[in-house]
Amino acid sequence: MKTDTVERALDVSAQSAPGPRRGPGALRRNLWSYLFLVPTVLLFGGFTLWPMVASWWYSFFNWDGVGNPTDWVGLANFREVLGADAFWRAFWHSFAFSLAAIFIEMPLALVLAILLNNSWLRFRNLYRLVLFLPVVATTAVIGIVIAILLDPAGGLVNRVLLDTGLVDRPVNFLGGTSTALPTLLSIDVWKGFGITLIYWLAALQTVPKDLQEAAAIDGAGFWRALRFVTLPVVTPIAIVILLLVFQRSLNTFDLVQAVTEGGPDYATDVVPTYIYRYAFDPSLRAPRYGFASAAGVVFGLLTLAITLLQAPFMKRRMTRSAS
Amino acid sequence: MKVRPALTAFTCAVALALSGCNLVGGSSESGDDADKVTVTVGLVPDPPGASQFYRQQFDEFENANPGITVKVLENPSDQQLNAIELMFQQNNAPDVFRAQDDGMDRMAARGWVAPLDEFVTPDFLKRFPEGSMDPATSGLHRDGKLMSLPLVWGPWSTLRVFLYNEDLLKKSGFAQPPKTWTELEQMAAKISADGNGKYFAYAPASAKAPAVEMLASTAVPYSVPATGIDYRTGKPATASGGMVEAVELHRRMQSAKAMMPGWESWDGSRAFKEFAAGRLAMYPTAPWHVAEVRKLAPEIKMGVAGLPVPTTGRGAYLPLSMSFSPLWSMSSKTPHKAESWKVMDFLSSAAFHKAYYEKFGTLTALESAWKAEAEKNPDQAAILKAAQETMRRAPNPALASKGGKAMLDALAEKKDLKYTDASLRSIVKNQPFAPAAAQLDKELQSYLDQVSARFTAKGQEGSAADLTFANWDPLQDFTPGG
Numbered sequence: 158m159k160t161d162t163v164e165r166a167l168d169v170s171a172q173s174a175p176g177p178r179r180g181p182g183a184l185r186r187n188l189w190s191y192l193f194l195v196p197t198v199l200l201f202g203g204f205t206l207w208p209m210v211a212s213w214w215y216s217f218f219n220w221d222g223v224g225n226p227t228d229w230v231g232l233a234n235f236r237e238v239l240g241a242d243a244f245w246r247a248f249w250h251s252f253a254f255s256l257a258a259i260f261i262e263m264p265l266a267l268v269l270a271i272l273l274n275n276s277w278l279r280f281r282n283l284y285r286l287v288l289f290l291p292v293v294a295t296t297a298v299i300g301i302v303i304a305i306l307l308d309p310a311g312g313l314v315n316r317v318l319l320d321t322g323l324v325d326r327p328v329n330f331l332g333g334t335s336t337a338l339p340t341l342l343s344i345d346v347w348k349g350f351g352i353t354l355i356y357w358l359a360a361l362q363t364v365p366k367d368l369q370e371a372a373a374i375d376g377a378g379f380w381r382a383l384r385f386v387t388l389p390v391v392t393p394i395a396i397v398i399l400l401l402v403f404q405r406s407l408n409t410f411d412l413v414q415a416v417t418e419g420g421p422d423y424a425t426d427v428v429p430t431y432i433y434r435y436a437f438d439p440s441l442r443a444p445r446y447g448f449a450s451a452a453g454v455v456f457g458l459l460t461l462a463i464t465l466l467q468a469p470f471m472k473r474r475m476t477r478s479a480s
Numbered sequence: 481m482k483v484r485p486a487l488t489a490f491t492c493a494v495a496l497a498l499s500g501c502n503l504v505g506g507s508s509e510s511g512d513d514a515d516k517v518t519v520t521v522g523l524v525p526d527p528p529g530a531s532q533f534y535r536q537q538f539d540e541f542e543n544a545n546p547g548i549t550v551k552v553l554e555n556p557s558d559q560q561l562n563a564i565e566l567m568f569q570q571n572n573a574p575d576v577f578r579a580q581d582d583g584m585d586r587m588a589a590r591g592w593v594a595p596l597d598e599f600v601t602p603d604f605l606k607r608f609p610e611g612s613m614d615p616a617t618s619g620l621h622r623d624g625k626l627m628s629l630p631l632v633w634g635p636w637s638t639l640r641v642f643l644y645n646e647d648l649l650k651k652s653g654f655a656q657p658p659k660t661w662t663e664l665e666q667m668a669a670k671i672s673a674d675g676n677g678k679y680f681a682y683a684p685a686s687a688k689a690p691a692v693e694m695l696a697s698t699a700v701p702y703s704v705p706a707t708g709i710d711y712r713t714g715k716p717a718t719a720s721g722g723m724v725e726a727v728e729l730h731r732r733m734q735s736a737k738a739m740m741p742g743w744e745s746w747d748g749s750r751a752f753k754e755f756a757a758g759r760l761a762m763y764p765t766a767p768w769h770v771a772e773v774r775k776l777a778p779e780i781k782m783g784v785a786g787l788p789v790p791t792t793g794r795g796a797y798l799p800l801s802m803s804f805s806p807l808w809s810m811s812s813k814t815p816h817k818a819e820s821w822k823v824m825d826f827l828s829s830a831a832f833h834k835a836y837y838e839k840f841g842t843l844t845a846l847e848s849a850w851k852a853e854a855e856k857n858p859d860q861a862a863i864l865k866a867a868q869e870t871m872r873r874a875p876n877p878a879l880a881s882k883g884g885k886a887m888l889d890a891l892a893e894k895k896d897l898k899y900t901d902a903s904l905r906s907i908v909k910n911q912p913f914a915p916a917a918a919q920l921d922k923e924l925q926s927y928l929d930q931v932s933a934r935f936t937a938k939g940q941e942g943s944a945a946d947l948t949f950a951n952w953d954p955l956q957d958f959t960p961g962g
Binding site: 243308311416417421422 | 677
């Protein structure tokens with residue numbers, strides 16, 4: 158059964174778009190395609206590429222963001238960033254958000270997606286909607302609501318915990334240096350859960366029905382079909398999901414800024430809030446855009462490095478999945 | 481894909497016509513409107529209700545000045561400076577803008593603030609309390625030029641008061657607020673215990689525990705918590721006894737569960753909300769909280785007193801280091817200076833200040849606009865009394881010399897050398913503060929030496945001497961040059 162089903166899966170995954178038609182008339186034939194790309198290229202260049210390149214340039218200056226940068230400091234900003242304990246602490250916290258998303262949010266979302274992908278499940282669209290709602294809810298509003306719910310002085314969660322005897326004194330979820338980060342991680346997982354669920358649902362819906370039916374005819378039960386049909390087919394998409402979730406969670410900013418602003422005692426500080434503090438803190442007499450840019454560049458390079466570290470693993474998984 | 485040339489040409493023509501109609505003189509201004517000058521004012525919608533208040537006031541101004549239209553641009557308080565800076569960079573700056581305290585210096589350093597001396601008349605200066613507009617001490621002058629106008633009463637920015645709920649104190653048998661730190665600690669322990677989770681004794685005002693700085697300013701010269709430097713010696717003094725004890729007091733109260741849980745993630749408005757809700761018995765704060773509490777809970781039995789002082793006795797008074805805090809500035813790039821000044825003149829008028837006082841309960845820079853009424857209002861009378869009893873004139877290096885200003889600017893860049901983070905860590909992690917304070921002093925001295933050397937190398941003014949006022953007694957009024 159296994160060989161037969163996998164071969165058919167490979168047939169499906171081997172279907173690919175026809176190769177590009179080259180020739181003297183190709184450019185003219187595709188002129189409209191290029192024309193339609195122009196807005197995207199312009200917007201991408203202006204709002205993504207240019208800021209990235211500019212931040213590289215600014216990171217070599219002691220610059221407060223006003224006028225042209227003139228005070229060239231070479232690698233001094235980078236040295237300061239790399240030597241700052243606060244930066245590494247923030248980086249570790251950012252990484253913790255990614256770990257939580259990858260190792261908690263992704264598997265849980267997959268399990269639920271498999272459940273919600275069953276056509277026999279009643280009200281499954283309603284469940285999907287409910288699970289997706291936190292994704293579209295405004296983070297600032299979520300922050301306020303969560304802060305009220307978790308308030309150690311009269312918040313609903315603490316009242317329930319106290320009334321049920323689970324704790325004998327209120328838990329200072331957002332104010333404790335040991336509890337604030339796990340609390341934010343949980344909220345982030347909850348808030349991002351819906352989008353990861355949608356990714357998985359989309360991935361599961363690429364599994365051809367005839368493959369599943371063939372597996373069933375071959376006598377495969379739920380678990381065997383999951384292991385030998387569903388998972389191999391969705392693995393290439395899973396790798397994309399992994400990258401998307403990794404990138405999204407590593408850049409968590411709004412939740413932290415809205416709920417704790419990186420406190421208490423920087424226990425929830427993440428790299429984006431660290432950068433924000435140096436670039437936009439109103440209490441600074443002169444913002445340090447150059448330093449903040451250097452922190453952003455270092456963070457970007459570290460993110461790239463971690464992403465590339467995953468490449469061999471991904472390649473192996475894809476190869477295994479294909480074979 | 482087939483392209484229809486006629487359709488394409490038509491689409492392009494329509495798009496060009498639509499986009500171009502404003503480029504070829506399609507202005508909606510005509511008739512009377514065209515003769516009007518529009519003055520743009522960049523402000524923040526703070527305190528709550530300020531948006532409507534300013535619009536209403538500017539409507540009245542426009543009625544009295546038919547040739548001027550005031551356009552208001554609002555930014556959130558914490559984004560005001562960045563937003564104004566961006567507008568300047570885009571050559572789209574407001575004519576008049578709010579840049580408070582250090583924010584004015586930040587703008588002035590970029591050459592964006594216009595001196596106001598050409599507009600100021602003796603009659604205008606007479607609106608302010610006598611002597612308060614002296615360029616050496618006003619706080620509004622830079623290099624002898626008037627660069628800003630104030631909104632609030634001079635002591636308002638640095639005054640700190642102690643709010644207490646008389647009913648909650650009485651429940652625990654206390655008829656008076658604490659006078660000393662020991663009393664504060666003892667009362668806090670008892671009140672929180674009596675509150676049994678329903679109400680709590682004390683909170684250090686917000687997440688960064690500004691209460692530490694407030695109380696420390698009754699023990700050590702205000703410059704120690706503010707900058708780390710003792711202005712009497714020009715040397716770092718974070719590890720001085722009064723400063724350390726102010727942190728330790730809070731550490732002990734936190735450890736003893738006398739403080740309201742959750743303050744570690746409070747924003748700046750949470751304390752007065754909890755106080756107004758009857759869940760917080762007492763806390764030190766800036767005086768504007770008094771009016772906010774009264775708005776939320778008109779009937780609450782709120783007492784307003786001076787801050788408790790160290791048990792060994794007061795070591796310093798709260799500082800009056802300048803007559804006013806800067807607030808309203810005129811853009812150096814405005815093409816409508818005369819009209820902008822008219823708006824600023826209005827913002828400094830008795831009518832505007834009286835309206836502001838009546839709306840927000842804030843004591844404003846023109847004492848004549850509110851003094852008589854404030855003395856009859858128990859809350860405001862208590863604030864006036866606290867100011868009189870707990871504040872003294874203090875030296876201000878930024879006003880005293882260019883070198884002093886340069887040194888303070890350099891110190892402001894190194895926020896990590898301030899006591900705040902170490903103090904917070906000590907309180908929430910229950911760690912002794914003294915070792916961290918000693919380390920901070922060491923690093924601060926090293927930084928001061930570096931900065932002085934840098935200034936010397938560049939031939940600029942700025943050294944520890946500019947931060948030293950050897951004759952200053954923080955228990956007495958300071959006289960510049962005295």
